[in-house]
Structures are given as structure tokens and as C-alpha cells.
Amino acid sequence: MANSIFTKDGTAQGVAKQRLIETIAGPKKRIINDPYADKFVVGSGVIKLMGHRLNVWLTSKLAPGFHEHLISRTRFIDDLIEKSAKEGIEQYVILGAGYDSRANRLNLTPSLKIFEVDQPEVSDIKLSKLPKDLPNLENITYVNIDFSYQSLSEQLLTAGFDQTKSTIITLEGVSQYITKEAVISTIQELSLITKDARSIFFMSYVDELLNKDPSACFGKGYPNPSKKANLIQTLSAKVGEPWISFYRDEEIESILEENGYSMKENVTLEDLNSLYFSPVGRALPENKIFKLEHFIVAESRL
Numbered sequence: 001m002a003n004s005i006f007t008k009d010g011t012a013q014g015v016a017k018q019r020l021i022e023t024i025a026g027p028k029k030r031i032i033n034d035p036y037a038d039k040f041v042v043g044s045g046v047i048k049l050m051g052h053r054l055n056v057w058l059t060s061k062l063a064p065g066f067h068e069h070l071i072s073r074t075r076f077i078d079d080l081i082e083k084s085a086k087e088g089i090e091q092y093v094i095l096g097a098g099y100d101s102r103a104n105r106l107n108l109t110p111s112l113k114i115f116e117v118d119q120p121e122v123s124d125i126k127l128s129k130l131p132k133d134l135p136n137l138e139n140i141t142y143v144n145i146d147f148s149y150q151s152l153s154e155q156l157l158t159a160g161f162d163q164t165k166s167t168i169i170t171l172e173g174v175s176q177y178i179t180k181e182a183v184i185s186t187i188q189e190l191s192l193i194t195k196d197a198r199s200i201f202f203m204s205y206v207d208e209l210l211n212k213d214p215s216a217c218f219g220k221g222y223p224n225p226s227k228k229a230n231l232i233q234t235l236s237a238k239v240g241e242p243w244i245s246f247y248r249d250e251e252i253e254s255i256l257e258e259n260g261y262s263m264k265e266n267v268t269l270e271d272l273n274s275l276y277f278s279p280v281g282r283a284l285p286e287n288k289i290f291k292l293e294h295f296i297v298a299e300s301r302l
């Protein structure tokens with residue numbers, strides 16, 4: 001990761017900002033609630049004063065649908081985690097956890113053991129900003145890693161990961177920032193340490209078409225797809241975290257297959273728009289659909 005004034009947490013802050021913007025929509029209009037997001041966002045007071053609608057409008061001037069895309073990803077994983085926890089999953093590994101506070105903000109069973117994995121610089125800032133009396137804190141273990149050179153299985157096992165327990169793993173908004181080799185070895189290591197118990201794997205990835213056929217990554221009639229594709233990547237690079245890895249659907253499916261996982265779902269905002277946003281009167285029209293990142297769920301074949 002390149003050096004920048006954002007000291008490794010630029011994109012983690014960016015996602016937390018969208019969660020803050022969604023949270024201030026209020027209980028009847030929002031589709032997720034993150035009461036901790038404001039702790040991580042520079043200028044959170046101003047964002048709150050501006051309110052939800054103005055912030056979403058400003059974000060949509062940069063890229064229509066960007067806010068809804070990120071928030072649908074959050075909600076999709078929230079639902080997946082709550083459902084898996086209800087079904088009795090025993091461990092939850094959050095890879096590249098950043099400033100995600102799912103472990104604290106969802107109503108998860110106290111028996112669920114959670115591992116938050118990220119670069120030490122990011123986890124340290126996170127812990128320094130979170131309240132000391134967080135819900136569920138005793139069930140969370142913070143695990144340091146740099147995916148580029150450290151072994152995930154070694155780090156997890158040292159931190160107390162139990163290979164005999166069923167596990168759900170999420171890799172949310174991370175795969176575009178690390179090499180394909182790092183993603184593949186992460187999945188290989190996960191498949192090895194979870195081979196004796198059920199495991200579910202969530203991953204988001206950016207479509208290879210983003211730079212080959214940008215219009216395929218947005219809804220029909222989306223304004224200036226090529227310009228927006230460049231802008232989004234330029235902004236991420238500017239905060240020190242350039243997008244370096246892109247995938248084809250079949251490529252992801254075959255990486256998963258080779259490691260004992262079967263793909264169960266592969267969706268984008270296009271699939272989730274009416275499911276999540278229609279009930280709160282916020283469904284986006286086709287020409288604002290931002291669908292360059294896919295959300296997939298795979299299950300281990302035991």
C-alpha cells in the first residue's frame with residue numbers, strides 16, 4: 001500500500017462516512033444503523049448538520065448510486081451474519097475489518113466468537129476511538145495482518161481460532177486493494193483451516209469490465225460511465241489505496257471451486273435495489289445503478 005497522509009485508513013474512513021450518512025437518515029428511512037461510524041469520520045459534526053439527503057445528493061454528484069451501493073453491501077452482510085448466527089454458526093472472521101462495527105452493532109449471540117483482522121495501524125486507531133464499554137467486546141479478538149506477506153492461518157491460529165468450529169468469513173471491500181496472489185492464498189489458507197467444519201465465505205470484488213467496458217458496470221443510461229470509472233479509481237488512489245485487482249465472475253467461481261467452496265449467490269446493487277430501498281421509498285432508477293462491485297456468498301463442500 002502506498003504511503004499517504006491518510007496513514008492506511010483512508011478507505012476505511014470513506015466507508016464509515018457512508019455508514020454515518022445512512023445512519024442519520026433516521027429509523028424510518030435508513031437501511032442500516034451504525035451508531036459508531038461518526039467516531040471515525042473527519043468532520044462528522046458537519047455531516048450530521050448537513051443531514052442525510054444533502055450528503056447523499058453531494059455524493060451522487062460524484063457518482064450516482066455510490067452511497068446506495070456501499071450501504072447495500074453493508075446491509076447484505078448484516079443480514080447474512082444475523083441469519084448465520086441464528087442458525088448457530090460459532091465463529092466469525094472479519095477480514096480487513098477497518099472501521100466496520102458489525103461485531104458490536106448487530107444483536108449477535110454472545111456465544112459467537114469474533115476475529116477482527118486488519119493492519120495493526122488501523123485496528124489501533126479503531127480501538128482508540130471506540131467507547132470502552134462496547135457491546136460484545138469480550139467476544140472479539142483483534143488480529144494483526146498484512147495480507148501481502150503474512151500467513152492468515154498462522155495469525156488466526158495464534159489468536160485462538162478453533163478449527164473444529166463452524167465459521168463465517170467476510171472479505172468486504174478489500175480484494176481490490178491487494179494482489180490476486182494475496183487473495184488466492186488467503187482463500188487457500190481459509191479452506192485449509194476450516195476443512196473440518198462448515199464454513200461460509202463472503203467476498204466482494206470489482207468487475208474486470210470496469211476498465212474494459214465501463215458501461216457494463218453501471219445501469220442503462222448512467223451518465224459518463226468511463227469518466228466515473230476513472231474518477232472512483234483516482235479518488236481511491238489519492239487516499240493511498242489504489243485498486244489493483246479486478247476479477248471475472250468465472251475466475252472467482254473457479255478460485256472458490258478449487259478451494260472446496262461452491263458459489264451460492266452473486267449479486268450487485270442492481271439485485272438489491274428494490275429489496276432494500278423500495279420499502280423505504282428510496283429505490284434508484286436504472287440510470288443511477290452502480291454495479292461495478294459484486295457480492296458473493298460461497299459455502300464449503302464438506
Ligand SMILES: C[S@@+](CC[C@H](N)C(=O)[O-])C[C@H]1O[C@@H](n2cnc3c(N)ncnc32)[C@H](O)[C@@H]1O
Binds near residue numbers: 098117
Ligand atoms: C475499504 S476498507 C474496508 C473496511 C471494512 N471492511 C468496511 O467495509 O468498512 C479496506 C480495508 O482493507 C484493509 N487492508 C487493505 N490492504 C490490506 C493489507 N495488505 N493487509 C491487511 N488489511 C488490508 C484496510 O486496512 C482497510 O481496513
